Amino acid sequence: MQSYISIENLAKSYGVVSAVNNISLGIEKGEFFSLLGPSGCGKSTLLRMIAGFETPTSGAIKLEGADVTDVPAHRRPTNMMFQSYALFPHLTVGRNIAFGLQQDGLAKSEIKKRIDEVAEKLQLAAMLDRKPAQLSGGQRQRVALARALVKRPKVLLLDEPLGALDKNLRTETQLELVRLQRELSLTFIIVTHDQHEAMTVSTRIAIMKQGQVLQVGTPSEVYETPQSRYVAKFLGETNVFAGGRAQRNGDELQIESDEAGGRLHAAFTDRVALDAPYWVSVRPERVELATSGSGLEGTVEQLTYTGVERHYRVRLKSGATLDARRVNHGTESDLGVGDRVFASWSPQASRLLAE
Amino acid sequence: MSTVATSFEKANWGKRLLIAIPYAWLLVLFLAPFALVAGISLSTVRLGMPPFEPLTAWDGSILNLRLNFENFLYVLTDDTYLLAYLTSLKIAAISTAAMLLIAYPLAYGIASCAPSSRSLLVFLVIVPFWSSMLIRVYSWMSILRNDGLLNALLLKLGLIAEPLRILNTETAIYIGIIYTYLPFMVLPIYSNLSSADKTLIEAARDLGCSRISAFWRVTFPLSLPGVLAGCALVFIPVVGEFVIPDLLGGADTQMIGRAIWLEFFNNRDWPMAAAVTIVLMALLVVPIVYFQSRQSRERT
Numbered sequence: 001m002q003s004y005i006s007i008e009n010l011a012k013s014y015g016v017v018s019a020v021n022n023i024s025l026g027i028e029k030g031e032f033f034s035l036l037g038p039s040g041c042g043k044s045t046l047l048r049m050i051a052g053f054e055t056p057t058s059g060a061i062k063l064e065g066a067d068v069t070d071v072p073a074h075r076r077p078t079n080m081m082f083q084s085y086a087l088f089p090h091l092t093v094g095r096n097i098a099f100g101l102q103q104d105g106l107a108k109s110e111i112k113k114r115i116d117e118v119a120e121k122l123q124l125a126a127m128l129d130r131k132p133a134q135l136s137g138g139q140r141q142r143v144a145l146a147r148a149l150v151k152r153p154k155v156l157l158l159d160e161p162l163g164a165l166d167k168n169l170r171t172e173t174q175l176e177l178v179r180l181q182r183e184l185s186l187t188f189i190i191v192t193h194d195q196h197e198a199m200t201v202s203t204r205i206a207i208m209k210q211g212q213v214l215q216v217g218t219p220s221e222v223y224e225t226p227q228s229r230y231v232a233k234f235l236g237e238t239n240v241f242a243g244g245r246a247q248r249n250g251d252e253l254q255i256e257s258d259e260a261g262g263r264l265h266a267a268f269t270d271r272v273a274l275d276a277p278y279w280v281s282v283r284p285e286r287v288e289l290a291t292s293g294s295g296l297e298g299t300v301e302q303l304t305y306t307g308v309e310r311h312y313r314v315r316l317k318s319g320a321t322l323d324a325r326r327v328n329h330g331t332e333s334d335l336g337v338g339d340r341v342f343a344s345w346s347p348q349a350s351r352l353l354a355e
Numbered sequence: 356m357s358t359v360a361t362s363f364e365k366a367n368w369g370k371r372l373l374i375a376i377p378y379a380w381l382l383v384l385f386l387a388p389f390a391l392v393a394g395i396s397l398s399t400v401r402l403g404m405p406p407f408e409p410l411t412a413w414d415g416s417i418l419n420l421r422l423n424f425e426n427f428l429y430v431l432t433d434d435t436y437l438l439a440y441l442t443s444l445k446i447a448a449i450s451t452a453a454m455l456l457i458a459y460p461l462a463y464g465i466a467s468c469a470p471s472s473r474s475l476l477v478f479l480v481i482v483p484f485w486s487s488m489l490i491r492v493y494s495w496m497s498i499l500r501n502d503g504l505l506n507a508l509l510l511k512l513g514l515i516a517e518p519l520r521i522l523n524t525e526t527a528i529y530i531g532i533i534y535t536y537l538p539f540m541v542l543p544i545y546s547n548l549s550s551a552d553k554t555l556i557e558a559a560r561d562l563g564c565s566r567i568s569a570f571w572r573v574t575f576p577l578s579l580p581g582v583l584a585g586c587a588l589v590f591i592p593v594v595g596e597f598v599i600p601d602l603l604g605g606a607d608t609q610m611i612g613r614a615i616w617l618e619f620f621n622n623r624d625w626p627m628a629a630a631v632t633i634v635l636m637a638l639l640v641v642p643i644v645y646f647q648s649r650q651s652r653e654r655t
Binding site: 051052053072073074075078079080082084086087088089090099100103104147148151 | 552554555557558559560561562563564565568569572573576577
């Protein structure tokens with residue numbers, strides 16, 4: 001089945017440097033899709049190719065089945081919200097928002113109606129006569145969003161849209177973006193390097209590295225079942241131990257790990273090949289620490305209090321470190337630095353990673 | 356707390372001193388001579404040295420102040436001067452417009468080059484300044500003469516049958532002025548365009564502008580401060596230009612700079628020359644104030 005937006009074997013290189021390397025992706029109508037990765041992973045280049053600012057070296061971009069690869073930016077039914085906002089400093093807020101509508105040759109009354117509508121939605125009604133320089137960062141961000149949304153694009157592209165906002169405003173704005181996206185039932189594609197942001201806003205996330213897409217999935221899919229150590233580490237924190245071949249034992253898989261200094265357990269799935277070595281990944285919040293019992297033995301090396309949680313760093317007998325977390329329930333920690341502990345987790349918390 | 360206050364005051368005094376030096380310079384070398392010229396414009400011509408009557412004279416215990424406004428009345432009613440003013444303004448306006456048309460694409464072209472080649476291109480714009488302006492204007496005389504380089508070339512190419520008379524015409528004045536002043540128009544426009552935010556153009560394209568309409572709706576309006584600075588840098592000195600019309604122009608094109616020179620050195624009528632100068636200043640204040648207010652408005 002053809003996706004709403006389909007990216008087919010897309011590549012972009014600058015001379016010998018390959019920025020985007022043979023990416024294929026399908027994005028459905030009404031999705032809030034994230035391109036997530038560190039800087040230089042090609043996510044912005046990919047977004048700019050969808051917008052029409054960069055010409056792909058090879059491959060195709062299709063929108064509703066129509067090939068738009070060679071359509072220039074100004075004729076594409078996409079609009080972009082820039083990282084720097086790119087508001088026109090010589091025009092008032094109202095004229096900034098009207099810019100694209102005037103370019104489309106809409107009637108004055110229609111332009112006014114649409115501006116009022118979007119200004120209402122984004123609380124900009126009181127500042128239509130101001131110049132961008134007179135606005136706060138958050139207000140500018142809303143103007144940039146209004147200017148792109150007022151054109152009613154088929155796809156709204158957001159390039160690190162919240163990077164310039166401070167943390168509290170950013171969280172607030174993320175929720176606001178999700179609300180808007182649902183309300184307008186538009187397709188959003190956002191580029192971000194912030195995994196929290198991607199998890200918060202997205203219906204699906206594509207994790208990118210060095211011009212390639214490593215994994216695509218819903219936030220819980222990519223967090224709970226990462227397919228590589230890179231994805232596991234990039235999304236949140238995790239403990240990874242190199243292990244040997246997996247042995248099946250009923251519903252369970254057993255892996256000997258010298259790094260962890262013991263036998264690790266994982267739930268059996270038929271996706272696991274029994275003749276290859278694996279890495280075992282476990283999230284710190286799934287690790288349980290006890291002063292006695294079974295599991296990996298170690299000592300608490302560091303204890304950090306963050307308010308929401310306590311973070312424990314455990315030095316295992318094997319020499320490796322293991323991170324664990326406990327939600328703060330208002331009680332004092334029974335574990336302190338230097339205490340001997342046993343770390344364990346349920347087999348379902350283990351992820352076997354082939355790469 | 357007190358150390359903060361003193362260091363702040365020190366900085367403040369340093370700042371004042373920095374500003375005071377150029378102001379003192381302007382006061383001594385511009386305002387004072389200007390006051391002298393203004394004084395001379397109100398006196399009466401006489402034979403001798405200096406060639407004008409003093410404005411004040413003691414009559415016993417009475418100090419008489421004698422201000423002669425005849426020169427101003429003459430300047431403002433005489434057709435020759437009026438024509439010279441109008442000619443100067445016309446030549447300045449037309450050559451400013453022509454320079455803008457030449458300089459803008461040039462500056463735009465340089466600004467859109469790769470940063471590595473930009474500095475070379477800007478350098479080439481400034482290169483003519485390395486030789487004296489007078490020498491360059493003299494070179495134009497030999498280029499534009501009836502038996503000069505230009506005519507020789509055109510004759511050789513068979514484009515004309517007999518030499519064109521360019522030297523000592525208004526055309527030669529335009530050529531000389533545009534050639535001489537062009538860098539002053541190019542540089543401020545270039546400096547503005549090269550620091551322009553390229554993502555604004557992308558934003559305009561994204562919102563539906565073709566390259567051409569993105570230029571007219573975004574690039575050009577945002578470059579207006581540079582355009583205005585260039586126009587001011589060129590228009591104001593060209594109105595009072597003396598060397599170029601004197602060397603390249605003909606007897607029939609009287610610009611006001613030349614009129615002042617003739618009045619001072621040929622007629623030795625200093626009061627009249629001073630009055631012509633003062634009126635020219637008054638005329639130029641209008642565009643200067645206009646450019647200044649536009650600039651400060653652009654900034655807000």
